[in-house]
Amino acid sequence: MALSFYYSMPSFKCFIVSYILVLIFSFSNVEARQKELSTDFYYYSCPQVLDIVRDGVVEAIKNETRNGASLLRLHFHDCFVNGCDGSVLLDDNTTFTGEKTAFPNNNSLRAFDVVDVIKARLEKVCPLVVSCADLLAIAARDSVFHLGGPTWEVKLGRRDSLTANITAANIFIPSPSSNITVLKSNFASVGLSFKDLVSLSGAHTIGYARCTTFRPRIYNDGNISPSFKDSLRSKCPQVGSDDVLQGLDLKTPSHFDNLYYKNLLTKKGLLHSDQEIYNSNKADPIVRKFSRDLSKFYRDFAKGMIKMGDISPLLDNQGEIRQNCRVAR
Template structure:
Protein backbone atom coordinates (compact mmCIF):
# COMPACT_ATOMS: atom_id res chain seq x y z
CA UNK A 1 0.00 0.00 0.00
CA UNK A 2 2.84 2.41 0.85
CA UNK A 3 4.37 1.85 -2.59
CA UNK A 4 1.13 2.68 -4.39
CA UNK A 5 0.63 5.77 -2.24
CA UNK A 6 4.10 7.00 -3.19
CA UNK A 7 3.44 6.17 -6.84
CA UNK A 8 0.30 8.30 -6.74
CA UNK A 9 2.25 11.17 -5.20
CA UNK A 10 4.90 10.88 -7.92
CA UNK A 11 2.21 11.18 -10.59
CA UNK A 12 0.82 14.26 -8.85
CA UNK A 13 4.32 15.77 -8.66
CA UNK A 14 4.91 15.16 -12.36
CA UNK A 15 1.62 16.74 -13.39
CA UNK A 16 2.15 19.84 -11.25
CA UNK A 17 5.71 20.27 -12.48
CA UNK A 18 4.38 20.40 -16.03
CA UNK A 19 1.66 22.90 -15.17
CA UNK A 20 3.77 25.38 -13.19
CA UNK A 21 6.35 26.90 -15.50
CA UNK A 22 9.14 29.37 -14.81
CA UNK A 23 8.44 33.04 -15.35
CA UNK A 24 10.11 34.34 -18.51
CA UNK A 25 10.02 38.00 -17.52
CA UNK A 26 13.13 37.74 -15.36
CA UNK A 27 16.48 38.54 -16.96
CA UNK A 28 20.11 38.28 -15.76
CA UNK A 29 20.69 41.67 -17.44
CA UNK A 30 17.84 43.45 -15.65
CA UNK A 31 20.16 45.82 -13.71
CA UNK A 32 22.80 46.30 -16.41
CA UNK A 33 21.62 49.82 -17.18
CA UNK A 34 19.49 50.50 -14.09
CA UNK A 35 22.34 49.88 -11.63
CA UNK A 36 25.54 48.45 -13.15
CA UNK A 37 27.24 48.03 -9.77
CA UNK A 38 24.34 46.22 -8.10
CA UNK A 39 25.53 42.64 -8.56
CA UNK A 40 29.08 43.41 -7.43
CA UNK A 41 27.71 45.17 -4.33
CA UNK A 42 25.74 42.06 -3.37
CA UNK A 43 28.63 39.73 -4.08
CA UNK A 44 31.14 41.76 -2.06
CA UNK A 45 28.78 41.96 0.92
CA UNK A 46 28.09 38.22 0.84
CA UNK A 47 31.78 37.36 0.72
CA UNK A 48 32.52 39.75 3.60
CA UNK A 49 29.69 38.23 5.67
CA UNK A 50 30.90 34.66 5.05
CA UNK A 51 34.45 35.65 5.96
CA UNK A 52 33.11 36.92 9.28
CA UNK A 53 31.00 33.80 9.88
CA UNK A 54 31.17 30.90 7.44
CA UNK A 55 27.77 29.58 8.54
CA UNK A 56 26.02 32.64 7.12
CA UNK A 57 26.38 31.28 3.58
CA UNK A 58 24.06 28.39 4.40
CA UNK A 59 21.71 30.79 6.20
CA UNK A 60 21.39 33.05 3.15
CA UNK A 61 20.73 30.07 0.89
CA UNK A 62 18.06 28.85 3.30
CA UNK A 63 16.41 32.29 3.43
CA UNK A 64 15.92 32.22 -0.34
CA UNK A 65 14.42 28.73 -0.14
CA UNK A 66 12.05 29.68 2.70
CA UNK A 67 11.02 32.80 0.81
CA UNK A 68 10.24 31.08 -2.48
CA UNK A 69 8.18 28.30 -0.90
CA UNK A 70 5.67 30.81 0.51
CA UNK A 71 3.68 32.66 -2.16
CA UNK A 72 6.72 32.76 -4.46
CA UNK A 73 10.07 34.55 -4.41
CA UNK A 74 8.87 37.93 -3.15
CA UNK A 75 10.93 38.67 -0.02
CA UNK A 76 7.90 38.13 2.22
CA UNK A 77 10.12 36.21 4.67
CA UNK A 78 12.01 39.43 5.45
CA UNK A 79 9.04 41.41 6.78
CA UNK A 80 9.01 42.08 10.53
CA UNK A 81 5.88 41.73 12.63
CA UNK A 82 4.13 44.97 13.52
CA UNK A 83 1.24 45.85 15.79
CA UNK A 84 -1.20 45.10 12.98
CA UNK A 85 0.76 42.56 10.95
CA UNK A 86 2.11 39.05 11.61
CA UNK A 87 4.80 38.01 9.16
CA UNK A 88 6.60 34.74 8.46
CA UNK A 89 9.57 35.14 10.78
CA UNK A 90 7.65 33.65 13.70
CA UNK A 91 6.34 30.69 11.68
CA UNK A 92 7.56 27.35 13.03
CA UNK A 93 10.18 26.74 10.27
CA UNK A 94 11.67 30.23 10.77
CA UNK A 95 11.26 31.10 14.44
CA UNK A 96 14.63 31.10 16.24
CA UNK A 97 16.02 29.42 13.13
CA UNK A 98 16.07 31.64 10.05
CA UNK A 99 19.17 33.84 9.99
CA UNK A 100 20.97 36.36 7.80
CA UNK A 101 18.48 39.20 8.04
CA UNK A 102 21.19 41.61 9.17
CA UNK A 103 23.31 40.73 6.14
CA UNK A 104 20.37 41.47 3.82
CA UNK A 105 19.84 44.76 5.67
CA UNK A 106 23.47 45.72 5.11
CA UNK A 107 23.29 44.85 1.42
CA UNK A 108 20.10 46.83 0.97
CA UNK A 109 21.51 49.86 2.80
CA UNK A 110 24.54 49.85 0.51
CA UNK A 111 22.38 49.51 -2.60
CA UNK A 112 20.15 52.38 -1.51
CA UNK A 113 23.24 54.60 -1.54
CA UNK A 114 24.44 53.38 -4.92
CA UNK A 115 21.06 53.11 -6.68
CA UNK A 116 18.13 54.24 -4.52
CA UNK A 117 15.00 52.08 -4.72
CA UNK A 118 16.19 50.08 -7.73
CA UNK A 119 17.04 46.52 -6.59
CA UNK A 120 14.35 44.56 -4.81
CA UNK A 121 14.90 42.61 -1.62
CA UNK A 122 13.67 39.51 -3.46
CA UNK A 123 16.47 39.88 -6.00
CA UNK A 124 18.97 40.38 -3.18
CA UNK A 125 17.92 37.02 -1.72
CA UNK A 126 18.27 35.27 -5.08
CA UNK A 127 21.73 36.72 -5.70
CA UNK A 128 22.96 36.18 -2.14
CA UNK A 129 21.99 32.51 -2.34
CA UNK A 130 23.95 32.03 -5.58
CA UNK A 131 26.96 34.02 -4.38
CA UNK A 132 27.06 32.05 -1.11
CA UNK A 133 27.11 28.71 -2.91
CA UNK A 134 29.83 29.83 -5.31
CA UNK A 135 32.06 31.26 -2.58
CA UNK A 136 31.78 28.02 -0.59
CA UNK A 137 32.95 25.97 -3.56
CA UNK A 138 29.68 25.13 -5.29
CA UNK A 139 28.36 25.73 -8.80
CA UNK A 140 27.33 29.03 -10.32
CA UNK A 141 24.23 29.82 -12.35
CA UNK A 142 22.63 32.81 -14.05
CA UNK A 143 20.12 34.48 -11.78
CA UNK A 144 17.10 35.91 -13.52
CA UNK A 145 16.36 39.34 -12.07
CA UNK A 146 13.51 41.82 -12.01
CA UNK A 147 11.47 40.55 -9.06
CA UNK A 148 9.55 43.02 -6.96
CA UNK A 149 8.75 42.81 -3.26
CA UNK A 150 5.49 41.78 -1.68
CA UNK A 151 3.57 44.05 0.65
CA UNK A 152 2.17 41.09 2.57
CA UNK A 153 3.36 37.85 4.14
CA UNK A 154 1.67 34.57 4.99
CA UNK A 155 2.55 32.92 8.29
CA UNK A 156 0.03 30.14 7.76
CA UNK A 157 1.50 29.25 4.36
CA UNK A 158 5.00 29.21 5.87
CA UNK A 159 3.83 26.65 8.41
CA UNK A 160 2.19 24.62 5.65
CA UNK A 161 4.57 24.66 2.69
CA UNK A 162 8.08 24.78 4.18
CA UNK A 163 8.85 21.09 4.83
CA UNK A 164 9.87 20.35 8.44
CA UNK A 165 12.85 18.10 9.27
CA UNK A 166 10.42 15.37 10.32
CA UNK A 167 8.91 15.10 6.82
CA UNK A 168 8.34 11.72 5.22
CA UNK A 169 9.26 11.21 1.58
CA UNK A 170 5.58 11.55 0.68
CA UNK A 171 5.37 14.85 2.55
CA UNK A 172 8.47 16.15 0.77
CA UNK A 173 7.11 15.18 -2.63
CA UNK A 174 3.85 17.01 -1.99
CA UNK A 175 5.61 20.13 -0.64
CA UNK A 176 7.92 20.38 -3.63
CA UNK A 177 5.23 19.52 -6.18
CA UNK A 178 3.11 22.35 -4.76
CA UNK A 179 5.87 24.63 -6.06
CA UNK A 180 6.04 22.91 -9.44
CA UNK A 181 9.32 21.16 -8.63
CA UNK A 182 10.01 17.62 -9.81
CA UNK A 183 11.33 14.65 -7.85
CA UNK A 184 14.77 15.12 -9.40
CA UNK A 185 14.79 18.82 -8.53
CA UNK A 186 13.74 18.01 -4.97
CA UNK A 187 16.61 15.58 -4.44
CA UNK A 188 19.09 17.97 -6.06
CA UNK A 189 17.94 20.91 -3.91
CA UNK A 190 18.26 18.76 -0.79
CA UNK A 191 21.99 18.86 -1.48
CA UNK A 192 21.96 22.37 -0.01
CA UNK A 193 22.30 20.48 3.28
CA UNK A 194 25.93 19.86 2.41
CA UNK A 195 26.53 23.14 4.26
CA UNK A 196 25.09 24.57 7.45
CA UNK A 197 23.99 23.45 10.88
CA UNK A 198 20.82 22.12 12.48
CA UNK A 199 19.47 22.43 16.01
CA UNK A 200 19.18 19.46 18.34
CA UNK A 201 15.42 19.85 18.44
CA UNK A 202 15.33 19.25 14.67
CA UNK A 203 17.02 15.85 14.76
CA UNK A 204 16.43 14.52 18.30
CA UNK A 205 13.69 12.07 17.31
CA UNK A 206 15.83 10.76 14.45
CA UNK A 207 18.80 9.87 16.65
CA UNK A 208 16.78 8.36 19.51
CA UNK A 209 13.67 6.80 18.03
CA UNK A 210 14.49 5.64 14.50
CA UNK A 211 16.30 2.70 12.94
CA UNK A 212 17.24 4.22 9.57
CA UNK A 213 20.42 5.72 11.01
CA UNK A 214 23.91 4.39 11.65
CA UNK A 215 24.05 3.43 15.33
CA UNK A 216 27.53 4.85 15.98
CA UNK A 217 26.57 8.08 14.23
CA UNK A 218 23.44 8.37 16.37
CA UNK A 219 25.43 7.66 19.53
CA UNK A 220 27.96 10.39 18.72
CA UNK A 221 25.17 12.92 18.26
CA UNK A 222 23.52 12.02 21.55
CA UNK A 223 26.50 13.40 23.48
CA UNK A 224 25.49 16.97 22.65
CA UNK A 225 21.79 16.37 22.06
CA UNK A 226 20.25 14.73 25.15
CA UNK A 227 16.74 13.32 25.34
CA UNK A 228 15.62 16.66 26.77
CA UNK A 229 17.30 20.06 26.93
CA UNK A 230 20.00 21.59 24.73
CA UNK A 231 17.35 22.24 22.08
CA UNK A 232 19.47 24.88 20.36
CA UNK A 233 22.72 22.92 20.41
CA UNK A 234 24.01 22.79 16.85
CA UNK A 235 25.41 19.95 14.74
CA UNK A 236 26.64 20.15 11.13
CA UNK A 237 24.40 18.72 8.44
CA UNK A 238 27.56 17.35 6.80
CA UNK A 239 30.14 16.53 9.47
CA UNK A 240 33.10 16.16 7.11
CA UNK A 241 32.93 19.44 5.17
CA UNK A 242 30.20 21.62 6.73
CA UNK A 243 31.58 24.82 5.21
CA UNK A 244 32.37 23.47 1.74
CA UNK A 245 29.73 22.89 -0.91
CA UNK A 246 30.19 19.35 -2.28
CA UNK A 247 28.40 16.02 -2.68
CA UNK A 248 29.39 14.46 0.66
CA UNK A 249 25.82 15.02 1.86
CA UNK A 250 24.71 12.25 -0.50
CA UNK A 251 27.59 9.97 0.47
CA UNK A 252 26.50 10.33 4.08
CA UNK A 253 22.98 9.24 3.16
CA UNK A 254 24.41 6.05 1.60
CA UNK A 255 25.98 5.31 5.01
CA UNK A 256 22.76 6.15 6.88
CA UNK A 257 24.37 9.25 8.32
CA UNK A 258 21.78 11.82 7.35
CA UNK A 259 21.34 14.24 10.26
CA UNK A 260 17.65 14.92 9.70
CA UNK A 261 14.88 12.39 9.27
CA UNK A 262 13.85 14.18 6.07
CA UNK A 263 17.40 13.84 4.72
CA UNK A 264 17.59 10.09 5.26
CA UNK A 265 14.15 9.63 3.73
CA UNK A 266 15.75 10.28 0.35
CA UNK A 267 17.80 7.08 0.72
CA UNK A 268 15.65 4.61 2.60
CA UNK A 269 14.71 1.84 0.14
CA UNK A 270 12.75 4.32 -1.96
CA UNK A 271 12.57 5.21 -5.65
CA UNK A 272 14.73 8.28 -4.90
CA UNK A 273 17.66 6.05 -3.90
CA UNK A 274 19.09 6.04 -7.45
CA UNK A 275 19.25 9.84 -7.52
CA UNK A 276 21.14 9.90 -4.23
CA UNK A 277 23.52 7.26 -5.59
CA UNK A 278 24.01 9.26 -8.78
CA UNK A 279 24.90 12.46 -6.95
CA UNK A 280 27.10 10.63 -4.45
CA UNK A 281 29.05 9.11 -7.34
CA UNK A 282 29.44 12.25 -9.46
CA UNK A 283 29.93 15.68 -7.94
CA UNK A 284 29.72 17.37 -11.34
CA UNK A 285 26.31 15.87 -12.11
CA UNK A 286 25.10 17.07 -8.70
CA UNK A 287 26.43 20.58 -9.37
CA UNK A 288 24.73 20.73 -12.77
CA UNK A 289 21.38 19.51 -11.47
CA UNK A 290 21.55 21.71 -8.36
CA UNK A 291 22.18 24.81 -10.47
CA UNK A 292 19.27 23.99 -12.80
CA UNK A 293 16.97 23.34 -9.83
CA UNK A 294 17.96 26.63 -8.19
CA UNK A 295 17.10 28.51 -11.38
CA UNK A 296 13.72 26.81 -11.43
CA UNK A 297 13.05 27.45 -7.74
CA UNK A 298 14.09 31.11 -7.95
CA UNK A 299 11.45 31.69 -10.62
CA UNK A 300 8.47 30.55 -8.54
CA UNK A 301 5.68 33.12 -8.92
CA UNK A 302 7.77 36.30 -8.91
CA UNK A 303 6.12 39.70 -8.72
CA UNK A 304 7.03 41.68 -11.83
CA UNK A 305 5.92 44.75 -13.71
CA UNK A 306 3.72 46.93 -11.50
CA UNK A 307 2.98 44.24 -8.92
CA UNK A 308 4.34 44.72 -5.41
CA UNK A 309 6.98 47.36 -4.78
CA UNK A 310 10.71 47.93 -4.37
CA UNK A 311 11.10 48.15 -0.59
CA UNK A 312 13.46 50.76 0.77
CA UNK A 313 13.84 48.75 3.96
CA UNK A 314 13.56 44.98 3.51
CA UNK A 315 11.94 44.60 6.93
CA UNK A 316 8.89 46.73 6.24
CA UNK A 317 6.65 47.91 3.43
CA UNK A 318 7.09 51.41 2.08
CA UNK A 319 5.01 54.24 3.50
CA UNK A 320 2.46 55.57 1.02
Protein backbone atom coordinates (compact mmCIF):
# COMPACT_ATOMS: atom_id res chain seq x y z
CA MET A 1 0.00 0.00 0.00
CA ALA A 2 1.41 3.35 -0.99
CA LEU A 3 2.26 5.68 1.83
CA SER A 4 1.16 9.30 1.65
CA PHE A 5 2.10 12.28 3.80
CA TYR A 6 -0.69 14.59 4.70
CA TYR A 7 -0.94 17.98 6.39
CA SER A 8 -4.20 19.57 7.31
CA MET A 9 -4.35 23.27 6.39
CA PRO A 10 -4.17 24.54 10.01
CA SER A 11 -1.23 22.34 10.91
CA PHE A 12 0.57 23.27 7.70
CA LYS A 13 0.15 26.98 8.49
CA CYS A 14 1.50 26.40 11.97
CA PHE A 15 4.49 24.62 10.51
CA ILE A 16 5.23 27.49 8.11
CA VAL A 17 4.88 30.11 10.85
CA SER A 18 7.16 28.12 13.17
CA TYR A 19 9.74 27.68 10.42
CA ILE A 20 9.78 31.41 9.68
CA LEU A 21 10.16 32.22 13.35
CA VAL A 22 13.12 29.83 13.58
CA LEU A 23 14.75 31.53 10.61
CA ILE A 24 14.20 34.99 12.06
CA PHE A 25 15.64 33.88 15.41
CA SER A 26 18.65 32.31 13.71
CA PHE A 27 19.42 35.41 11.65
CA SER A 28 18.97 37.65 14.66
CA ASN A 29 21.46 35.50 16.60
CA VAL A 30 23.99 35.78 13.75
CA GLU A 31 23.52 39.55 13.69
CA ALA A 32 23.95 39.70 17.46
CA ARG A 33 27.13 37.65 17.26
CA GLN A 34 28.51 40.11 14.71
CA LYS A 35 28.02 42.91 17.21
CA GLU A 36 30.03 41.38 20.04
CA LEU A 37 33.35 39.62 20.47
CA SER A 38 33.38 35.83 20.58
CA THR A 39 36.02 33.13 20.88
CA ASP A 40 34.81 31.37 17.72
CA PHE A 41 34.44 34.43 15.50
CA TYR A 42 36.68 33.01 12.72
CA TYR A 43 35.44 29.44 13.03
CA TYR A 44 34.12 29.42 9.46
CA SER A 45 35.80 32.42 7.82
CA CYS A 46 39.40 31.60 8.80
CA PRO A 47 39.73 28.44 10.90
CA GLN A 48 43.54 28.50 10.58
CA VAL A 49 43.95 31.90 12.22
CA LEU A 50 45.05 30.67 15.65
CA ASP A 51 47.62 28.27 14.18
CA ILE A 52 49.05 30.89 11.84
CA VAL A 53 49.46 33.50 14.56
CA ARG A 54 50.85 31.02 17.09
CA ASP A 55 53.43 29.70 14.61
CA GLY A 56 54.47 33.25 13.73
CA VAL A 57 54.85 34.20 17.38
CA VAL A 58 56.90 31.11 18.24
CA GLU A 59 59.15 31.67 15.24
CA ALA A 60 59.68 35.33 16.19
CA ILE A 61 60.54 34.46 19.81
CA LYS A 62 63.00 31.83 18.65
CA ASN A 63 64.68 34.47 16.48
CA GLU A 64 64.76 36.98 19.34
CA THR A 65 63.29 36.32 22.78
CA ARG A 66 62.47 40.01 23.29
CA ASN A 67 59.81 39.76 20.60
CA GLY A 68 57.46 38.05 23.05
CA ALA A 69 57.40 40.99 25.45
CA SER A 70 57.27 43.42 22.51
CA LEU A 71 54.15 41.80 21.05
CA LEU A 72 52.46 41.82 24.46
CA ARG A 73 53.31 45.50 24.86
CA LEU A 74 51.88 46.37 21.44
CA HIS A 75 48.50 45.01 22.54
CA PHE A 76 48.63 47.03 25.78
CA HIS A 77 49.51 50.27 24.04
CA ASP A 78 46.89 49.66 21.38
CA CYS A 79 44.03 49.09 23.82
CA PHE A 80 44.78 52.15 25.98
CA VAL A 81 44.19 54.51 23.04
CA ASN A 82 40.63 54.55 21.70
CA GLY A 83 40.26 50.86 22.49
CA CYS A 84 41.74 47.72 20.91
CA ASP A 85 41.55 48.81 17.29
CA GLY A 86 45.02 48.33 15.79
CA SER A 87 45.66 52.08 15.70
CA VAL A 88 49.12 51.68 17.26
CA LEU A 89 50.28 49.90 14.09
CA LEU A 90 49.47 52.72 11.67
CA ASP A 91 52.29 54.69 10.05
CA ASP A 92 52.09 58.46 9.66
CA ASN A 93 50.42 59.73 6.50
CA THR A 94 49.21 63.02 5.02
CA THR A 95 45.96 62.82 6.99
CA PHE A 96 47.21 62.07 10.51
CA THR A 97 50.28 61.46 12.64
CA GLY A 98 50.37 57.90 13.94
CA GLU A 99 50.87 56.86 17.55
CA LYS A 100 54.34 55.40 17.04
CA THR A 101 56.06 58.70 17.82
CA ALA A 102 54.03 59.39 20.97
CA PHE A 103 56.27 59.79 24.03
CA PRO A 104 55.46 56.33 25.56
CA ASN A 105 55.98 54.63 22.16
CA ASN A 106 58.82 56.42 20.38
CA ASN A 107 62.04 54.36 20.25
CA SER A 108 60.30 51.92 22.57
CA LEU A 109 57.68 49.85 20.77
CA ARG A 110 59.06 47.02 18.65
CA ALA A 111 58.02 43.91 16.69
CA PHE A 112 56.10 45.78 14.00
CA ASP A 113 57.98 43.64 11.49
CA VAL A 114 56.75 40.50 13.24
CA VAL A 115 53.17 41.72 12.88
CA ASP A 116 53.83 42.38 9.17
CA VAL A 117 55.03 38.82 8.62
CA ILE A 118 52.09 37.22 10.42
CA LYS A 119 49.57 39.47 8.68
CA ALA A 120 51.02 38.61 5.26
CA ARG A 121 50.58 34.90 6.02
CA LEU A 122 46.99 35.48 7.11
CA GLU A 123 46.27 37.43 3.93
CA LYS A 124 47.46 34.51 1.78
CA VAL A 125 45.06 32.11 3.48
CA CYS A 126 42.17 34.40 4.47
CA PRO A 127 42.39 37.68 2.54
CA LEU A 128 40.75 40.68 4.24
CA VAL A 129 39.21 38.54 6.99
CA VAL A 130 41.36 38.81 10.14
CA SER A 131 41.85 42.26 11.66
CA CYS A 132 45.17 43.60 12.85
CA ALA A 133 43.56 44.33 16.23
CA ASP A 134 42.65 40.65 16.62
CA LEU A 135 46.12 39.63 15.47
CA LEU A 136 47.61 41.66 18.35
CA ALA A 137 45.22 40.14 20.88
CA ILE A 138 46.09 36.58 19.82
CA ALA A 139 49.82 37.31 19.59
CA ALA A 140 49.85 38.77 23.11
CA ARG A 141 48.28 35.61 24.53
CA ASP A 142 50.58 33.31 22.58
CA SER A 143 53.67 35.29 23.63
CA VAL A 144 52.80 34.99 27.31
CA PHE A 145 52.09 31.28 27.04
CA HIS A 146 55.21 30.50 25.00
CA LEU A 147 57.35 32.27 27.62
CA GLY A 148 55.93 30.10 30.39
CA GLY A 149 52.89 32.10 31.47
CA PRO A 150 49.16 31.40 31.54
CA THR A 151 46.81 31.07 28.61
CA TRP A 152 43.23 32.20 28.08
CA GLU A 153 40.56 32.16 25.40
CA VAL A 154 40.87 35.28 23.28
CA LYS A 155 37.63 36.91 22.24
CA LEU A 156 37.72 37.99 18.60
CA GLY A 157 35.78 40.04 16.09
CA ARG A 158 37.46 43.43 16.42
CA ARG A 159 37.84 45.62 13.37
CA ASP A 160 40.63 48.04 12.56
CA SER A 161 40.54 51.80 12.99
CA LEU A 162 40.81 54.18 10.05
CA THR A 163 42.96 56.65 11.95
CA ALA A 164 45.30 57.06 14.93
CA ASN A 165 45.36 59.42 17.90
CA ILE A 166 48.80 60.60 19.00
CA THR A 167 47.31 63.05 21.51
CA ALA A 168 45.46 60.28 23.33
CA ALA A 169 48.58 58.10 23.23
CA ASN A 170 50.53 60.82 25.04
CA ILE A 171 47.80 61.20 27.66
CA PHE A 172 46.43 57.75 28.41
CA ILE A 173 49.33 55.29 28.04
CA PRO A 174 50.98 54.87 31.46
CA SER A 175 54.44 56.44 31.65
CA PRO A 176 57.50 54.88 33.38
CA SER A 177 57.58 57.98 35.59
CA SER A 178 53.90 57.81 36.61
CA ASN A 179 52.97 57.76 40.28
CA ILE A 180 50.23 55.54 41.68
CA THR A 181 47.58 58.25 41.39
CA VAL A 182 48.23 58.73 37.68
CA LEU A 183 48.39 54.97 37.09
CA LYS A 184 45.02 54.47 38.78
CA SER A 185 43.56 57.25 36.65
CA ASN A 186 44.98 55.78 33.41
CA PHE A 187 43.51 52.37 34.14
CA ALA A 188 40.18 53.69 35.41
CA SER A 189 39.77 55.77 32.25
CA VAL A 190 39.55 52.57 30.19
CA GLY A 191 37.38 50.70 32.68
CA LEU A 192 40.10 48.68 34.40
CA SER A 193 40.07 48.26 38.18
CA PHE A 194 42.80 48.78 40.74
CA LYS A 195 43.30 45.01 40.90
CA ASP A 196 43.64 44.97 37.10
CA LEU A 197 46.34 47.63 37.42
CA VAL A 198 48.35 45.48 39.83
CA SER A 199 47.90 42.21 37.94
CA LEU A 200 48.49 43.61 34.44
CA SER A 201 51.61 45.44 35.63
CA GLY A 202 52.97 41.92 36.06
CA ALA A 203 53.53 41.96 32.30
CA HIS A 204 56.83 43.58 33.27
CA THR A 205 58.03 40.19 34.41
CA ILE A 206 59.27 39.87 30.81
CA GLY A 207 61.08 42.30 28.55
CA TYR A 208 63.72 44.98 28.77
CA ALA A 209 63.92 48.75 29.17
CA ARG A 210 66.43 51.24 27.77
CA CYS A 211 68.69 53.30 29.99
CA THR A 212 66.76 56.45 29.08
CA THR A 213 63.63 54.88 30.56
CA PHE A 214 65.01 54.04 34.01
CA ARG A 215 67.72 56.73 34.35
CA PRO A 216 65.46 59.15 36.28
CA ARG A 217 64.71 56.43 38.85
CA ILE A 218 68.31 55.51 39.62
CA TYR A 219 69.48 59.13 39.98
CA ASN A 220 66.45 60.89 41.46
CA ASP A 221 64.29 58.29 43.21
CA GLY A 222 64.88 57.62 46.90
CA ASN A 223 62.58 54.59 47.05
CA ILE A 224 65.15 52.17 45.65
CA SER A 225 67.54 49.55 46.99
CA PRO A 226 71.02 51.16 47.34
CA SER A 227 72.85 48.13 45.94
CA PHE A 228 70.41 47.90 43.04
CA LYS A 229 70.82 51.61 42.33
CA ASP A 230 74.62 51.36 42.31
CA SER A 231 74.55 48.36 40.01
CA LEU A 232 72.33 50.16 37.50
CA ARG A 233 74.39 53.36 37.65
CA SER A 234 77.43 51.39 36.52
CA LYS A 235 75.55 50.44 33.35
CA CYS A 236 73.56 53.62 32.83
CA PRO A 237 75.56 56.82 33.47
CA GLN A 238 73.87 60.19 33.73
CA VAL A 239 75.01 61.01 30.21
CA GLY A 240 75.35 58.52 27.34
CA SER A 241 74.64 54.80 26.96
CA ASP A 242 70.99 55.63 26.24
CA ASP A 243 70.36 52.31 24.50
CA VAL A 244 71.81 50.06 27.20
CA LEU A 245 69.19 47.46 28.09
CA GLN A 246 68.19 46.14 31.49
CA GLY A 247 65.67 43.39 32.20
CA LEU A 248 62.44 44.62 33.76
CA ASP A 249 62.64 41.47 35.88
CA LEU A 250 66.15 41.26 37.29
CA LYS A 251 66.60 37.50 37.05
CA THR A 252 64.26 36.05 34.42
CA PRO A 253 63.28 38.72 31.85
CA SER A 254 62.62 36.01 29.27
CA HIS A 255 60.36 33.88 31.45
CA PHE A 256 56.85 34.81 32.53
CA ASP A 257 56.80 34.28 36.29
CA ASN A 258 56.09 36.26 39.47
CA LEU A 259 59.60 37.47 40.29
CA TYR A 260 58.54 40.97 39.23
CA TYR A 261 56.48 41.20 42.43
CA LYS A 262 59.29 39.78 44.55
CA ASN A 263 61.55 42.52 43.19
CA LEU A 264 59.07 45.16 44.32
CA LEU A 265 59.18 43.85 47.89
CA THR A 266 62.91 44.63 48.05
CA LYS A 267 62.63 48.01 46.25
CA LYS A 268 64.13 46.62 43.06
CA GLY A 269 61.45 47.59 40.59
CA LEU A 270 63.28 48.90 37.52
CA LEU A 271 60.83 51.68 36.67
CA HIS A 272 59.45 54.31 38.99
CA SER A 273 55.92 53.28 37.94
CA ASP A 274 56.69 49.68 38.92
CA GLN A 275 57.85 50.53 42.42
CA GLU A 276 54.87 52.85 42.89
CA ILE A 277 52.62 49.78 42.90
CA TYR A 278 54.24 48.67 46.13
CA ASN A 279 54.20 50.90 49.23
CA SER A 280 50.87 52.28 48.03
CA ASN A 281 48.78 50.77 50.85
CA LYS A 282 45.86 49.26 48.93
CA ALA A 283 48.13 47.49 46.44
CA ASP A 284 50.55 46.04 48.97
CA PRO A 285 48.48 42.98 49.97
CA ILE A 286 47.90 42.13 46.29
CA VAL A 287 51.61 42.44 45.49
CA ARG A 288 52.53 40.20 48.42
CA LYS A 289 49.88 37.67 47.40
CA PHE A 290 51.15 37.53 43.81
CA SER A 291 54.75 37.21 45.02
CA ARG A 292 53.81 34.11 47.01
CA ASP A 293 51.16 32.55 44.78
CA LEU A 294 52.11 32.11 41.13
CA SER A 295 48.79 30.47 40.23
CA LYS A 296 46.85 33.38 41.70
CA PHE A 297 48.88 35.84 39.65
CA TYR A 298 48.35 33.78 36.48
CA ARG A 299 44.58 33.61 37.01
CA ASP A 300 44.22 37.32 37.69
CA PHE A 301 46.54 38.28 34.85
CA ALA A 302 44.51 36.21 32.38
CA LYS A 303 41.26 37.77 33.65
CA GLY A 304 42.79 41.22 33.29
CA MET A 305 43.92 40.53 29.73
CA ILE A 306 40.44 39.38 28.72
CA LYS A 307 38.96 42.48 30.29
CA MET A 308 41.50 44.74 28.59
CA GLY A 309 40.75 43.11 25.26
CA ASP A 310 37.13 44.22 25.65
CA ILE A 311 38.01 47.92 25.69
CA SER A 312 35.93 49.76 23.05
CA PRO A 313 36.34 47.36 20.11
CA LEU A 314 35.14 48.38 16.66
CA LEU A 315 32.47 45.88 15.62
CA ASP A 316 30.13 44.98 12.77
CA ASN A 317 30.52 47.61 10.02
CA GLN A 318 32.72 49.97 12.01
CA GLY A 319 36.26 50.58 10.81
CA GLU A 320 37.73 48.10 8.35
CA ILE A 321 39.84 44.99 7.93
CA ARG A 322 43.27 46.16 6.83
CA GLN A 323 45.31 44.32 4.27
CA ASN A 324 48.48 45.93 5.60
CA CYS A 325 48.50 46.70 9.33
CA ARG A 326 50.53 49.87 8.76
CA VAL A 327 48.07 51.44 6.32
CA ALA A 328 44.37 52.27 6.50
CA ARG A 329 42.61 51.77 3.19
